Amino acid sequence: MNISLDFSFYNWDLISNFVLKGLYFSLMLTVVATVGGVLFGTVLALMRLSGKKWLGVPATIYVNGMRSIPLVMVILWFFLLVPAIIGRPIGAEVSAVVTFIAFEAAYFSEIMRAGIQSIPRGQVFAGQAVGMTYGQNMRYVILPQAFRNMLPVLLTQTIILFQDTSLVYAIGAYDMLKGFEVAGKNFGRPIEAYLAAAVLYFIMCYALSWMVKRLHQKIAIIR
Amino acid sequence: MSWDWQVFCEDTMERQVVQGCFGKGGDITYLDWMLSAWGWTVSVSLLALLLALLLGSFVGTLRTLEGRPMVVRLGNIWVELFRNIPLLVQIFLWYHVVPTIFPAMKGVPGFVLVVLALGFFTSARIAEQVRSGIQALPRGQRYAGMAMGFTTFQTYRYVLLPMAFRIIIPPLTSETMNIFKNSSVAFAVSVAELTMFAMQAQEETARGIEVYLAVTACYIVSAFAINRIMAFIEKRARVPGLIVAGGTGGH
Numbered sequence: 001m002n003i004s005l006d007f008s009f010y011n012w013d014l015i016s017n018f019v020l021k022g023l024y025f026s027l028m029l030t031v032v033a034t035v036g037g038v039l040f041g042t043v044l045a046l047m048r049l050s051g052k053k054w055l056g057v058p059a060t061i062y063v064n065g066m067r068s069i070p071l072v073m074v075i076l077w078f079f080l081l082v083p084a085i086i087g088r089p090i091g092a093e094v095s096a097v098v099t100f101i102a103f104e105a106a107y108f109s110e111i112m113r114a115g116i117q118s119i120p121r122g123q124v125f126a127g128q129a130v131g132m133t134y135g136q137n138m139r140y141v142i143l144p145q146a147f148r149n150m151l152p153v154l155l156t157q158t159i160i161l162f163q164d165t166s167l168v169y170a171i172g173a174y175d176m177l178k179g180f181e182v183a184g185k186n187f188g189r190p191i192e193a194y195l196a197a198a199v200l201y202f203i204m205c206y207a208l209s210w211m212v213k214r215l216h217q218k219i220a221i222i223r
Numbered sequence: 224m225s226w227d228w229q230v231f232c233e234d235t236m237e238r239q240v241v242q243g244c245f246g247k248g249g250d251i252t253y254l255d256w257m258l259s260a261w262g263w264t265v266s267v268s269l270l271a272l273l274l275a276l277l278l279g280s281f282v283g284t285l286r287t288l289e290g291r292p293m294v295v296r297l298g299n300i301w302v303e304l305f306r307n308i309p310l311l312v313q314i315f316l317w318y319h320v321v322p323t324i325f326p327a328m329k330g331v332p333g334f335v336l337v338v339l340a341l342g343f344f345t346s347a348r349i350a351e352q353v354r355s356g357i358q359a360l361p362r363g364q365r366y367a368g369m370a371m372g373f374t375t376f377q378t379y380r381y382v383l384l385p386m387a388f389r390i391i392i393p394p395l396t397s398e399t400m401n402i403f404k405n406s407s408v409a410f411a412v413s414v415a416e417l418t419m420f421a422m423q424a425q426e427e428t429a430r431g432i433e434v435y436l437a438v439t440a441c442y443i444v445s446a447f448a449i450n451r452i453m454a455f456i457e458k459r460a461r462v463p464g465l466i467v468a469g470g471t472g473g474h
Contacts, residue, residue, distance in 0.1 A: 068400070068446040069439055070407035072418050077439075080431045163309035169411060170422070177312060191323050194315045198308050205307035 007192050014183055022179025025093060029175070030162045033100035037161075038154065040101060041108030046138070048113060059109070066106035072170050074103045079171045092173035096165075104161055111157060115150035116142060152216040159208050163201065176200070230430040231257070231437065238428075253424055253434075260420035261441050267337055267416060268406045272399060274342030275349050280388075282346060283353025284379060289365075298350065305347035310408050314340045318412045337409040345402050352394045356387035389460045396453035403445050417441055 047059035066074065078099040083089045119142050127137035147154075166177045177197055184193025231254040232244040246252045251259075285291075286298035305313070317340040322328040328336075360383060368378030407418040421438040425431040 065443075068404075068443050070404040070418065070442060072407040072410065073421065073435070073439060073442065076418070076421060076425075077435055080425070080435065163307075166309040166311045167408065169311060170418075177309070191320050194312065194320050198312050198316055201309055201312055202304070202307045206303060209303075209307065 005192055005195070006189065007196070014187070018183035018186075019176065019179040022174055022176040025174055026162065026165045026176040029096060029100055029165045029168070030158065032097055033104050033161055033165075034154075034158045036101035037104030037108045038112070040105035041110075042112050042143070044105060044109035045112035045116060048109070049116060063106045063109055066103055067110075071103055071164055072167055075099050075167060075170050078102070092168065092171040095171060096168040096173045100161070100165070104157075107157055108154070111150055111153050112146065115146035115153075118149050119145050148219065151219065152212055155212045155215070156209070159205055159212070162208070163205060166201075226433065227430055228433055230428050230433055233428070235427070253428070256424065257417070257420055257437060257441070260415055260417045261445075263334075263414060263416040264403065264406050264441075265445070267334065267341065267409055267414065268403045270338045271341035271345060271406070272402050274338065275345035275398075275402065278342065278346035279349025280353050280384075283350035284357070284384070286350065286354045287357045287383075288375070298354075302347045302350050305344050306351075310340070310344050310405055311411055313344055314408060314412055316340075333412050333414055337406075337412060337414050341402060341405060341409075344405070345398060348398055348401075349395070352391045352398065353387060356391035357383055359390060360386055386462065389462050392453065392457045392460060396450065396457070399449050399453060400446050403449065404442070407442075 044059045044063055047055040048063070050056060075096065079092065079095045082095055082098055123141055123145070124137065127141040132140065165175055168175050169177060172178075180193045180197035180200075181190070184190040187193075229240055232240045232252055234241050234246060234250050234252055235256060236250065241247070241250070241252050244252055244254050246255050282298050282301050285294050286302075288294050308316075314337060317336045318333060321336070322331065364382055364386065365378060368382040373381065406416060409416050410418040410422060413419065417438050421434055424434045428434065
């Protein structure tokens with residue numbers, strides 16, 4: 001064993017200069033991709049459950065396609081394609097946001113589909129019996145219950161999403177990991193930087209998954 | 224926009240189209256390069272899967288031992304540790320940090336370090352599946368083993384594990400597919416696998432769409448092949464009426 005680690009270069013200036021900027025982007029990406037992914041994912045799930053072929057088949061192809069490709073490849077694809085489609089170059093950060101919404105929607109849609117299917121058929125019939133339209137039935141009866149059933153799984157997926165934001169490394173976007181890496185390079189202390197990054201990721205993800213576990217128990221009691 | 228699939232027949236050095244698409248002598252074409260990259264992806268994934276299955280089964284079993292709270296806690300720490308740090312960060316730890324702290328690890332090729340990183344990362348997820356598989360069995364199974372006079376080891380070896388493994392085949396299928404997808408993260412430490420090939424060939428040829436399409440096709444073919452192989456195994460091994468819900472989450 002040969003350890004001579006020196007964390008003394010971590011002071012508030014360094015953290016606010018390098019790490020906070022990246023942490024802010026990682027969190028922003030997580031939140032935006034979760035909200036966008038859940039919305040788009042719900043649409044995909046409803047398309048697949050609609051029973052209409054022209055809606056269901058494209059959604060199925062989209063979801064299964066996204067789920068069989070590595071996220072890194074999807075990140076590279078969007079970084080290549082989005083500028084070609086809109087006709088002007090975009091930053092790695094914008095590209096990352098678009099990618100994560102499109103990619104996570106496929107995973108969220110599977111969660112939503114399972115959530116919607118977990119609602120007993122009687123609920124649908126009850127909504128129809130009181131004269132609700134499809135939209136009203138979804139909005140007031142099915143989706144509120146489905147969201148509640150699926151909340152722990154959705155949040156767990158969000159923690160995975162937060163970990164996955166580190167993969168924007170592939171296109172050089174400035175996230176939390178990048179912040180630590182740049183700090184480590186500038187101060188000639190890469191080892192300490194990677195260790196600190198691992199510790200911070202661990203603390204955040206562990207705390208979040210602990211909270212999800214608590215929430216899960218709470219919801220389970222109510223039901 | 225026009226396609227140019229000829230790019231795969233080009234020599235990687237002189238960028239001349241080679242007859243027959245495969246390089247001769249010491250030269251390689253982009254097609255040769257891609258197939259070798261596919262080979263690296265498959266090797267990294269299969270070796271990591273082997274490591275993850277061994278470690279994951281061991282840790283998962285430890286977490287179900289009765290009357291051994293310390294062992295169970297150690298198993299839980301293992302799972303939480305490898306589950307709550309992003310894979311990319313873990314790969315950097317293995318690649319940059321471990322060789323510095325343990326000089327014996329210096330000179331170990333990057334390929335091996337990536338297999339270790341991916342194997343340990345996935346072992347935590349497999350440990351979770353193995354634990355839920357064992358706990359899904361009726362408690363009577365364990366008691367039956369004890370009543371027969373089996374030791375704890377024999378109870379696991381002959382009663383619990385054979386059943387547990389058969390009912391967790393569906394989640395193991397998704398973990399196997401995940402490991403192939405996760406092997407793409409090895410690009411970050413320059414292992415010559417498919418994603419690394421995609422990035423470099425895109426830069427050299429400026430034919431990004433063709434290169435990415437071909438690489439994506441390789442990944443989809445791999446995923447489909449695993450899916451079929453595991454479906455065959457599942458058909459042979461499944462226990463009627465006992466099945467654990469497929470694992471959710473993970474990419």
